[in-house]
Amino acid sequence: MKIGLFFGSFNPIHIGHLIIANYMANHTDLDQVWLVVSPHNPLKEKGDLINMYDRLEMSKLATEDASNIRVSDVELKLPQPSYTIDTLTHLHEKYPEHKFSLIMGSDNLVSLKKWKNYELILRDYQIHVYPRPGFENAELLNHPSVHVTDTPLMELSATFIRKAVKEKKNVQFFVEDKVLRFIESKNLYR
Ligand SMILES: Nc1ncnc2c1ncn2[C@@H]1O[C@H](COP(=O)(O)OP(=O)(O)OP(=O)(O)O)[C@@H](O)[C@H]1O
Ligand SMILES: O=C(O)c1ccc[n+]([C@@H]2O[C@H](COP(=O)([O-])O)[C@@H](O)[C@H]2O)c1
Secondary structure, three states: OEEEEEEEOOOOOOHHHHHHHHHHHHHOOOOEEEEEEOOOOOOOOOOOOOOHHHHHHHHHHHHOOOOOEEEEOHHHHOOOOOOHHHHHHHHHHHOOOOEEEEEEEHHHHHHHHHOOOHHHHHHHOOEEEEOOOOOOOOHHHHOOOEEEOOOOOOOOOHHHHHHHHHOOOOOEOOEOHHHHHHHHHHOOOO
């Protein structure tokens, strides 16, 4: 199968992520999209990153009714911080029958040159990139492994949601109902 890997902290998963995952799973030649929850992005401070198991659980809740979207916990079992090239190597060995590619927003493409062994990622994997406002001119957009998609975008960030929850503002519709209930029941991001 052709699997698109959508890596992220998902702190928390929101409808921007879900729209992209759904688009990639159903409007491209990918058979499935796997959301790979990263315990710790090597380029980000841990800051207000909540427990990885809660982020994994919210990602599962948000996608349990979605066809062709799965959630992967592979990085929870690998060393931290989560280097994408190491996860890709691991997945390639574990699932030789699948053809993996990457999915990312152009904001991440801008920083790709700071990633561990980014040349290997570009050499060995195709990357589906969707434009995000403010990051239209990423240098790597013309790389032969990079494929720019035409996705409907929702300019929303997990940072916005965390801040709103902290300020006791209503974030209904920004996240799936089940995710909202999970956040409330565990008193997350307060
Ligand atoms: N609104 C959005 N629409 C499309 N893609 C998004 C959106 N928000 C984040 N992404 C993408 O999802 C992936 C994971 O991002 P991440 O989990 O850091 O979300 P985020 O909302 O940007 O989080 P934070 O605000 O905490 O930095 C990245 O490739 C990022 O480009
Ligand atoms: O491999 C790297 O060097 C590397 C550097 C920065 C980010 N990443 C990964 O990119 C993904 C996006 O992270 P985030 O925090 O924007 O959701 C996440 O899975 C990180 O582990 C990976």
